[in-house]
Amino acid sequence: MxxxxxxxxxxxxxxxxxxxxxxxxxxxxxxxxxxxxxxxxxxxxxxxxxxxxxxxxxxxxxxxxxxxxxxxxxxxxxxxxxxxxxxxxxxxxxxxxxxxxxxxxxxxxxxxxxxxxxxxxxxxxxxxxxxxxxxxxxxxxxxxxxxxxxxxxxxxxxxxxxxxxxxxxxxxxxxxxxxxxxxxxxxxxxxxxxxxxxxxxxxxxxxxxxxxxxxxxxxxxxxxxxxxxxxxxxxxxxxxxxxxxxxGEMHAPPSIEERVVVIRKHLHQSVAWKGLVPGINEMRRHYNNYLKGLPNIKEFRAKLVTEKTLESIDAVLDEIVATYAGYAFEPRGVDMDNLAYTCG
The missing domain is CATH 3.20.20.70 (Aldolase class I)
Known part of the structure; x- marks a missing residue:
């Protein structure tokens, strides 16, 4: 300890x-x-x-x-x-x-x-x-x-x-x-x-x-x-x-269902904490990273960053789950150079 x-x-x-x-x-x-x-x-x-x-x-x-x-x-x-x-x-x-x-x-x-x-x-x-x-x-x-x-x-x-x-x-x-x-x-x-x-x-x-x-x-x-x-x-x-x-073994990557559950929690808590407009707007920076690895995701991602209500974003997330159900993700590699933030 x-x-x-x-x-x-x-x-x-x-x-x-x-x-x-x-x-x-x-x-x-x-x-x-x-x-x-x-x-x-x-x-x-x-x-x-x-x-x-x-x-x-x-x-x-x-x-x-x-x-x-x-x-x-x-x-x-x-x-x-x-x-x-x-x-x-x-x-x-x-x-x-x-x-x-x-x-x-x-x-x-x-x-x-x-x-x-x-x-x-x-x-x-x-x-x-x-x-x-x-x-x-x-x-x-x-x-x-x-x-x-x-x-x-x-x-x-x-x-x-x-x-x-x-x-x-x-x-x-x-x-x-x-x-x-x-x-x-x-x-x-x-x-x-x-x-x-x-x-x-x-x-x-x-x-x-x-x-x-x-x-x-x-x-x-x-x-x-x-x-x-x-x-x-x-x-x-x-x-x-x-x-x-x-x-000593790798955990299976999260499924699309797991990813969307986390996206929803992150989104809804952002709105609850920051307010509707800032919560939705600031969440937009996260979608690309959460959904990285999915083929042909560009169209869905474009919808996620333009929708303006929780209901419409949730509907897009439902579409993503239905479209990629059963998709086998590869273990994730991280492009560290493209993840910018301010920290020590």
């Missing part, structure tokens, strides 16, 4: 990565249904929370059925991060996570996300401000370093553990790499092997199949893995990894 403060997780837990405009409550719900052990919200601007920005506040929404769940915040100002931690406290998540890994320009130019990797003293100050301001266990998600010449994850891990974090998730790329090239898990393994480190270390980056998850588990010795892009439109990745770990 893995412990993060008072949160108990199974041995080798599977974590859903925090992804901007992806990891909302409806998406987290379908990932939880399919085996994710710990989920994180989309990352939330500390300044946005303090300004009472509507979008930032909405990201604080969590639901009992998805627990354990962590709320992730980012920022570059100690006072703002401390105040944000206090605000997060009020909605009672299971933990507070700090993003020191997001590589995108709009975050980095504010001195937040991966920018903090250039100043470990500042990272320590920001982390300490959060730890002191919340009763929740604090965790961190970060990267190996700013660039290839400044990989400093070992110092980061030691110093953040020393100021009180309860777990560390490490993405195996530098900020300069963004999401390009292959993730390098060797430094993650060295952090895990460091005798000074006694908190859980989770690896993140490029896990897109059960086989790779098990291979990385054995090779790098991490306490668990965090999955981001491979779960977009395919929440079954969690159950497939767990099945492969338990049996």
């Amino acid at each position: 893995i412990k993060i403060g008072s949160v108990s997780l199974p041995d080798f837990p599977l974590l859903l990565a925090p992804m901007e405009d992806v990891s909302d409550p409806p998406f987290r719900a379908v990932c939880k249904d399919n085996g994710a052990d710990l989920m994180y919200t989309e990352f939330i601007s500390s300044e946005g929370l303090i300004r009472d920005a509507i979008k930032s506040r909405q990201k604080l929404d969590i639901f009992e059925e998805e627990r354990p769940v962590g709320i992730q915040i980012f920022g570059g100002d100690e006072e703002a991060m401390a105040l944000s931690a206090q605000i997060v406290d009020t909605v009672n998540p299971d933990l507070l996570d700090i993003n020191f890994g997001c590589p995108v320009k709009k975050v980095v130019t504010k001195g937040a996300g991966a920018a903090v990797l250039k100043d470990i003293d500042q990272m320590v100050r920001l982390t300490k401000a959060c730890v002191r301001s919340t009763r929740l266990p604090v965790t961190v998600k970060t990267r190996l370093g700013w660039d290839h010449d400044s990989i400093n994850i070992m110092e980061v891990a030691e110093r953040l553990q020393d100021v009180g974090i309860h777990a560390l998730a490490i993405h195996g790329r530098t900020r300069s790499q963004l999401y390009k090239g292959e993730a390098n898990w060797d430094p993650i393994a060295r952090v895990k092997d460091n005798p000074r480190i006694n908190i859980p270390i989770f690896g993140n980056g490029d896990i897109d199949s059960p086989q790779k998850a098990v291979a990385y588990k054995k090779k790098y010795g991490v306490d668990g893995i965090m999955i981001g892009r491979a779960a977009i439109g395919y929440p079954w990745i969690f159950r497939e990894i767990k099945h492969f770990i338990a049996t």
Whole structure:
């Protein structure tokens, strides 16, 4: 069993990565249904929370059925991060996570996300401000370093553990790499092997199949893995990894009936949470991934992204089930380069 403060997780837990405009409550719900052990919200601007920005506040929404769940915040100002931690406290998540890994320009130019990797003293100050301001266990998600010449994850891990974090998730790329090239898990393994480190270390980056998850588990010795892009439109990745770990065999791909059940849940919960128009509109980005692999699906997909009512979308989904009943899906390959999102 893995412990993060008072949160108990199974041995080798599977974590859903925090992804901007992806990891909302409806998406987290379908990932939880399919085996994710710990989920994180989309990352939330500390300044946005303090300004009472509507979008930032909405990201604080969590639901009992998805627990354990962590709320992730980012920022570059100690006072703002401390105040944000206090605000997060009020909605009672299971933990507070700090993003020191997001590589995108709009975050980095504010001195937040991966920018903090250039100043470990500042990272320590920001982390300490959060730890002191919340009763929740604090965790961190970060990267190996700013660039290839400044990989400093070992110092980061030691110093953040020393100021009180309860777990560390490490993405195996530098900020300069963004999401390009292959993730390098060797430094993650060295952090895990460091005798000074006694908190859980989770690896993140490029896990897109059960086989790779098990291979990385054995090779790098991490306490668990965090999955981001491979779960977009395919929440079954969690159950497939767990099945492969338990049996050494591949779980059968989800049938068209199973896929449509999940699409409907995701859609209807999106509408319930966001409202009819935004719920339908924002769901449109997911259909392609959910239905990937079906031959001649273009016509149906075009209908799904143009219909404007739940009833009409449900009717299209009924057509898809009838048309592809019994279709044998191949084990899914993930085109990671075409799954864009913002995360650490």
